[in-house]
Amino acid sequence: MTKLRKDAEENRSVILEAADLVFASQGITVPLDLVCQQAGVGRATLYRHFPDRHHLIVALLEQGLEETAAKAVELGDRDDAFFVLLRFHAERIHARSSLIDYWRVLDRNAPEVRRVRERFHQIFSPLILRAVEAETCRPDVQVEDVTLLVSMLGSALRGRSADEQARLSLRAFELMVEGLRPRSMALRAVAK
Structure with a gap:
C-alpha cells in the first residue's frame, strides 16, 4: 500500500x-497529451490526479505558492523579507506567464481561487x-495590495521575448x- 502511495505521489510530481x-x-491551451508525453505517463494517470485542465492549473498555482512560502521561511x-519576496516573484513571473493569464480570468469567488488567494495573503501578511x-514600507500597504503588485509585475509579460519580459519585470x-517606501525614505532618496 505504501509503495502505491509513493508511486502516486511521484506520478503527481512528474505530471x-x-x-x-x-x-x-x-x-x-496545448493538448494535455503533450503533458502526458513529457511526463511519460498515460492519460488515465493524468486524469486520475487531475480531472481536467483547470485542476491541473490550480495545482500548479498551489505549487508556486508553496515555493513562495518556502522562500518566505528561508528569509526568516x-x-x-517583503521586498525580497516581491523580487523573487519579479524574477520568476516571466516563466509562468500562461498561469498568470489564466489566474486573471478565473472566477474570484470559486472556492479554489479563494483558497489560493488566502494562502497568498497568509504568506505575505x-x-x-x-x-x-x-x-521600510509605507504604513498604508495592506496584504490585499500584494495581489495588485503581482498583477503590476505581470504587465511586464507583454515583452516580446523571455529576456525582455525578465528585464521588464525587474524594472x-x-x-x-x-x-512602497515610506514618504520620508523616498524624499531622502530624491535629496541625494
Whole structure:
C-alpha cells in the first residue's frame, strides 16, 4: 500500500513538472497529451490526479505558492523579507506567464481561487507587518495590495521575448519598490 502511495505521489510530481514545462513553452491551451508525453505517463494517470485542465492549473498555482512560502521561511525575520519576496516573484513571473493569464480570468469567488488567494495573503501578511514596523514600507500597504503588485509585475509579460519580459519585470519591481517606501525614505532618496 505504501509503495502505491509513493508511486502516486511521484506520478503527481512528474505530471506537475511536465505541465509547468509544457505550459511555459507552449501555453496552457496545448493538448494535455503533450503533458502526458513529457511526463511519460498515460492519460488515465493524468486524469486520475487531475480531472481536467483547470485542476491541473490550480495545482500548479498551489505549487508556486508553496515555493513562495518556502522562500518566505528561508528569509526568516529579515526586515526586508517583503521586498525580497516581491523580487523573487519579479524574477520568476516571466516563466509562468500562461498561469498568470489564466489566474486573471478565473472566477474570484470559486472556492479554489479563494483558497489560493488566502494562502497568498497568509504568506505575505507577516512580511508586510514587519516591513511597516521597520519603517521600510509605507504604513498604508495592506496584504490585499500584494495581489495588485503581482498583477503590476505581470504587465511586464507583454515583452516580446523571455529576456525582455525578465528585464521588464525587474524594472517594474524597481519602480514599485520606490512607491512602497515610506514618504520620508523616498524624499531622502530624491535629496541625494
